Amino acid sequence: MRQLFHVTPSGWAGLGTAAFGILILPSLSNSYWLSVFTSMGCFLLAIAGVAFMYARLGMVSLTQVGLMGVGGWIALRLNHAFDFPFEVNLALAATATMIFGWILALPALRMRGLYLALVTLMAAGGLEIIFATFQFPNGGAGFWGVQTGSGAAFRRPWIAQSAQAYLRYVIACALLGFLCIELHRRLQPGRAWALIRRSEAAAMAAGVNVTLYKTWAFGIAGLLGGAAGALLAGSLGLLDDGTFRASESVMIFALAVVGGAHSWQGALVAAALYKVLPAVLNIWGVDANLSFVIFGAGLLHAVITAPQGIAGQLLDGLRRLSPKREARDA
């Protein structure tokens, strides 16, 4: 409680990375890399959501990209229906997706482990079908708002009209997302989640309302996914249903495990693998499907040797280099 605002070494590193991303990265990037890093930032936020559910509660959610789609759909819908500024659309999309996450939690909470994963995967499949059938609003008439031909414009935040400024904006939002998770972790919900992961019976015996806190976790994953989808909509101006297939949700989860679900570094590694690696292969003129082979190898590597993911291994390596830090962390 007294340590609510205490910044750990890892926290400083995270703030430093965000500062680099906001202050320096945009000016180093050409338009190709600006768009790659922007969508990486959006997926980083979404990955933070799945990684959080897995690390804090051991829950496997395979709907995260579907939730991004929900957030993106709502943001586009609001943009083309009303004159709200971007921030309002973003906030409403994130909130609505959070509520969607709660609804998803209702059937999912009765399940554990593999069954929970299957239920969330079914939800992702359902969303995939809905997105493929109705497409994303682009300024057309009616509830679904789809018109053929070129779509209407999407209003970006007034402080982030340019591609560079928008990258900064997305990174700042991702940072807020990580801070939101960390704040929860240090407060009552974090303690409740830690005990729930240890044993649900022990949590109940300690007066923890297990259903409430699990639902809450689904809501946070939804909030982050929804915000990520709205930001992605802002980046591209329109959304394509191919982005939000159920298989992408599975991929995101697998990469979160490969990267390391327990740390922000892991989420960053996962987002980089998901977005930067294919972009690099693309520049080299290599078939981007090679990235799937690399993901697969990474997953095997993680399952066999690195339960804390690649980030965990890197951090262990760093710790071995500086024995003093280990003593301080203990």
Add this chain to the structure above:
Amino acid sequence: MLEIEDVTVRFGGVVALSAVSVRFDKPVNGIIGPNGAGKTTLMNVLSGFVRPASGRVSGDGEALLPLAPHRRAHWGLRRSFQKEEIADDLTVFENVLVQIDHSRSPARSKTAEVEAMLALVGMADRAGKIGAALSGFERRLTDVAKCLVGRPRLVMFDEPAGGMSVDESRQLGALIRQIHGATGAQVLVIDHDVELIRTICEDTLVLDFGRRIAFGPTAEVLDDPRVKAAYLGTEEV
């Protein structure tokens, strides 16, 4: 005061508890019985993890069975498990704080209470230690502190001295004796260690194959020939 009336529990064909009635009104009470006698099942009925086929339970005159498990904790029920349940990634302090997180009292008074109870169990100097770094005995002491915060009314221990050295077990026994004085809560202890039960419990219930075979002052109960036959008999096999 804890009243258990006519509680029956079945798991498929196994009758784990058979119409057990007992009224605990002493500060510290024991439950003993051979393996599989139904001791843990009785505790699970009290904490709400097992729903009995029939029966009533009331604590201080309030019916407990209709309450969800976490509501019983809010009511004042505390329990420790056969295997202590301390979260590895929380500190000792946080592990205890979880128990009163739901209460609306100000943060400062919660902190003070957690610190007081950690001092009582002798863990005050290790409040910032992370759960994963604790020894078995330290985990058990943290568990006890967790049972003491938030005005408990009934504290239950399931084989608290399991796997402990004679010395640790004695220390734990002394600590359990202090609970009633420090918090006003009634205490219920399950253990196979008859010496522990003899030294700390006023009244003791003996279960065998899910039935109550004796109840009363601990010394009398332990001298009861039926108890010797059922309990000590299997113990020596």
